[in-house]
Amino acid sequence: MRYAVIGxxxxxxYFALLAKKANPSxxxxxxxxxxxxxxxxWGVVFSEETLGALRDADYETYTEIGESFARWNAxxxxxxxxxxxxxxxxxxxxxxxxxxxxLQRRCRALGVRLEFEREVHDVREFEGADLIIGAxxxxxxxxxxxxxxxxxxxxVHPTKYVWFGGDLPLDAFxxxxxxxxxxxxxxxxxxxxARTCTFIVECPEDAWRxxxxxxxxxxxxxxxxxxxxxPELRGRRLMSNRSLWVNFLTLRQESWHHGNVVLLGDxxxxxHFSIGSGTKLAMEDSIALVDALRRHHDLGAALNDYEMERQxxxxxxxxxxxxxxxxxxxxxxxxxxxxxxxxxxxxxxxRRITYVNLTQRDPELVRTVDSWFxxxxxxxxDGVVRLSPPxxxxxxxxxxxTVPNRVAMAAGPDLEAAAQTGAGLLIxxxxxxxxxxxxxxxxxxxxxxxxxxxxxxxxxxxxxxxRVALQLGHAGRRGSMRPRTQGVDRPLTHGGWRLMAASRIxxxxxxxxxxxxxxxxxxxxxxxxxxxxxxxxxGRLDALELNFxxxxxxxxxxxxxxxxxxxxxxxxxxxxxxxxxxxxxxxRATWERPLFVRISASDWADGGIDLDESVSIAALLKAHGCxxxxxxxxxxxxxxxxxxxxxxxxxxxDRIRNEAGIPTIATGNITTADDVNTxxxxxxxxxxxxxxxxxx
Amino acid sequence: MNIGVxxxxxxxxxxxxxxxxxxxxxxxxxxxxxxxxxxxxxxxxEPFTALAAAAAVTRRVRLATMVVIGPLRNxxxxxxxxxxxxxxxxxxxxxxxxVGARGEDYEVAGIDSRGRGRRFGEQLEAIRDIWEGGKIGxxxxxxxxxxxxxxxxxxxxxxxxRYADGYMHGGGPPRxxxxxxxxxxxxxxxxxxxxxxxxxxMGYFALGDGIADAGAEYLRHYYAFTGPFAEKIAxxxxxxxxxxxxxIRGYEDAxxxxxxxxxTVSSVEQxxxxxxxxx
Numbered sequence: 001m002r003y004a005v006i007g008x009x010x011x012x013x014y015f016a017l018l019a020k021k022a023n024p025s026x027x028x029x030x031x032x033x034x035x036x037x038x039x040x041x042w043g044v045v046f047s048e049e050t051l052g053a054l055r056d057a058d059y060e061t062y063t064e065i066g067e068s069f070a071r072w073n074a075x076x077x078x079x080x081x082x083x084x085x086x087x088x089x090x091x092x093x094x095x096x097x098x099x100x101x102x103l104q105r106r107c108r109a110l111g112v113r114l115e116f117e118r119e120v121h122d123v124r125e126f127e128g129a130d131l132i133i134g135a136x137x138x139x140x141x142x143x144x145x146x147x148x149x150x151x152x153x154x155x156v157h158p159t160k161y162v163w164f165g166g167d168l169p170l171d172a173f174x175x176x177x178x179x180x181x182x183x184x185x186x187x188x189x190x191x192x193x194a195r196t197c198t199f200i201v202e203c204p205e206d207a208w209r210x211x212x213x214x215x216x217x218x219x220x221x222x223x224x225x226x227x228x229x230x231p232e233l234r235g236r237r238l239m240s241n242r243s244l245w246v247n248f249l250t251l252r253q254e255s256w257h258h259g260n261v262v263l264l265g266d267x268x269x270x271x272h273f274s275i276g277s278g279t280k281l282a283m284e285d286s287i288a289l290v291d292a293l294r295r296h297h298d299l300g301a302a303l304n305d306y307e308m309e310r311q312x313x314x315x316x317x318x319x320x321x322x323x324x325x326x327x328x329x330x331x332x333x334x335x336x337x338x339x340x341x342x343x344x345x346x347x348x349x350x351r352r353i354t355y356v357n358l359t360q361r362d363p364e365l366v367r368t369v370d371s372w373f374x375x376x377x378x379x380x381x382d383g384v385v386r387l388s389p390p391x392x393x394x395x396x397x398x399x400x401x402t403v404p405n406r407v408a409m410a411a412g413p414d415l416e417a418a419a420q421t422g423a424g425l426l427i428x429x430x431x432x433x434x435x436x437x438x439x440x441x442x443x444x445x446x447x448x449x450x451x452x453x454x455x456x457x458x459x460x461x462x463x464x465x466x467r468v469a470l471q472l473g474h475a476g477r478r479g480s481m482r483p484r485t486q487g488v489d490r491p492l493t494h495g496g497w498r499l500m501a502a503s504r505i506x507x508x509x510x511x512x513x514x515x516x517x518x519x520x521x522x523x524x525x526x527x528x529x530x531x532x533x534x535x536x537x538x539g540r541l542d543a544l545e546l547n548f549x550x551x552x553x554x555x556x557x558x559x560x561x562x563x564x565x566x567x568x569x570x571x572x573x574x575x576x577x578x579x580x581x582x583x584x585x586x587x588r589a590t591w592e593r594p595l596f597v598r599i600s601a602s603d604w605a606d607g608g609i610d611l612d613e614s615v616s617i618a619a620l621l622k623a624h625g626c627x628x629x630x631x632x633x634x635x636x637x638x639x640x641x642x643x644x645x646x647x648x649x650x651x652x653x654d655r656i657r658n659e660a661g662i663p664t665i666a667t668g669n670i671t672t673a674d675d676v677n678t679x680x681x682x683x684x685x686x687x688x689x690x691x692x693x694x695x696x
Numbered sequence: 697m698n699i700g701v702x703x704x705x706x707x708x709x710x711x712x713x714x715x716x717x718x719x720x721x722x723x724x725x726x727x728x729x730x731x732x733x734x735x736x737x738x739x740x741x742e743p744f745t746a747l748a749a750a751a752a753v754t755r756r757v758r759l760a761t762m763v764v765i766g767p768l769r770n771x772x773x774x775x776x777x778x779x780x781x782x783x784x785x786x787x788x789x790x791x792x793x794x795v796g797a798r799g800e801d802y803e804v805a806g807i808d809s810r811g812r813g814r815r816f817g818e819q820l821e822a823i824r825d826i827w828e829g830g831k832i833g834x835x836x837x838x839x840x841x842x843x844x845x846x847x848x849x850x851x852x853x854x855x856x857x858r859y860a861d862g863y864m865h866g867g868g869p870p871r872x873x874x875x876x877x878x879x880x881x882x883x884x885x886x887x888x889x890x891x892x893x894x895x896x897x898m899g900y901f902a903l904g905d906g907i908a909d910a911g912a913e914y915l916r917h918y919y920a921f922t923g924p925f926a927e928k929i930a931x932x933x934x935x936x937x938x939x940x941x942x943x944i945r946g947y948e949d950a951x952x953x954x955x956x957x958x959x960t961v962s963s964v965e966q967x968x969x970x971x972x973x974x975x
Binding site for chain 1: 813814817818821822824825828829849850851853854857858859878879882883885886887888889890891923924925927928931
């Protein structure tokens, strides 16, 4: 076999030496445009797991790499004049230049042909090769030449970042957050030998512009960053190496091979630098490709096998990297967090580390977070509580209400059965404020008669320890449907009732057309909601939850997709929120206990409510006396694009809680206690609806 | 978990007799269902016709479309055809429906593929009403055929949760099924539907010496519309009893209710060999 490797970075060199070692009679050529000592970037990081793979693949280079490593197990977080150290995270780092020199030497010793300072202009220069390996990076020639077969997608991240070196001895992976008059800047720094570290500075684009960095020279950028991070640098210097401010690009490609051409490392895929996995993934690609070539005689089968093995792994890292990048893009929303919660949130940002993983790595930090959480939840003096349950079992105070734990449950018709689950807060099924506001013939209506039944039930539930929120709503255009045992949103064929809504739009193609509500209907319904709240007040309920979500009547006013009104109740967000806020005000005036509102944080449809607008909606609800927002997603319209991934509602809860500054209930495929503890400790919600699989 | 077997309607050189022999063996064997695929621009038999033929020579097995491309058919005719098959077979139809993945099927049928998702949703909303309405007969025995919906998108899962009885997965390793099943269950509970969806999965097999290549060749051809992904599907063909046992275990662990294994070579021995493995 004759291999032509284009690109002499870690991926290309490692592939070359492993391929040559596997079959010394093969011809392996590596072509690199730069001289052997010219490497850009500073250090690279590996996990223990990667080291194991390197050891098994080539012991000689592994030993040499091991001698040049910096090892550490701590993460330092500098935030608001405090430093929090988390231990138990094993990392190793090495100078990129040292790593490449080790790989180059090993290549030469094995008989790999290395051609430096050779610029490749056309992949056809290697027509004689049996396999052409594109290891020439995200902008490489090989990827560009065969783009139509690889089907690339490139996502541009909005923040600006720059790689510096620092002559700063670090003994931890270091995050620094510093706000100045231009904005919030953060540093990702890690050591790669005893004296030097990689020092990446990242900031939002507007901060970068305000700081004048758009037009700054390299020297000016260095001076700015040295001054900004003077307290941590302590007089040490930053070093430049073609250090330019850029946006990170995440590259995904449907395929990594075509004919006798295959991609490795950054030429195949990239993952945001904040999870530090670029070189690791690249070298693992090389190992997998050489293994696949050994297993298969047929080249096509080998390349296919390589891709099948690596793509799922890379996708997992890319997903984690996107979460991590998104955290850093929006980190200023956590600026009010206590440093302990800030640290927990940072460490669990990519979702790869959860409460349980972090407890294994750093039990002391998690104990500190638990204690702080319980102290804050119970109003105890900080630092006094030493023995605490995990956050899931901390109480939640809302006004005079104390919910005994942080699990909320969407209860069915049998409230008492729901109470036996141990959930701290039971949210009742949908109670309609009127007969014609029912969803199905089975939907209960709140009235004086119902109040007596509820009172005795709720009293028994209180004795069992749970609290109850009554869910109140009006189905609007989603009314007059069959019981949901027969399907959801299936219109009644007989025995139905007349519907009304913000606008004359049917919910499904076969559903009845609702009447557009008149000014008189609106003012009447406001009174009806207030009466329902008064009826509920006699029911010993602990809280009221107004359902302004899921395309029911009030939700229909909020979304521009379902509100086409031209009066003062349609158009701008202010107008679309007018009726919902009138309902809220009227209920608030009669209901003194905690008042929750459920909203769909996204319509999952073009032109509908998105997370940005839901933050504004939540802020308006808060200003009108809402105590907590129950965050759900979608169902505004019949045809939307839902996303049912794990924890799908949590990002919305996180944004609303921390940008609108109001307590939230998170929902969306939250299935484990570990999920609940992670969400709560990281400050992404105050209560979680736990979805137990196969629960009635 | 029930295990069904695919009826060979899309592999090459299938005679009517072979298909009937296959169906009889499946009915006698340990299989709970016979599945058929649906394509237009391909050398395969129309699914309802093939299942009607199988119905005539079988008494026990369920007859499952996996899946019929709904928007290619007029809703009233689709409902009538499905009801006819269900009633004639003694209530044995499981109707799998989806929008399909190939633009070419829409092109040759002269049907606009744009808006197919919405039209499919309308079909799902209507089909049970047609069966229950009494105007378009025959009227299936209540509650009518089970309807399962396939498709990986959030839209497909929401339609499934609103109108269907369960989810039909399109194939892949057990972990892919498990991920899709978790989303299907999530969609179901998010829409406020009581209970949980029925979950069906599918796989491909070729058993016997020297036929693995022919099986892989068929899958490459059948899935050519997926581009390079066809290679991966071909590589996933189950070609040994061990691989089938692992696959079954993986699906069972993932909560699958019924797994249907489709043949990739046209030989009646295949159903016998599979019966031996299933036991």
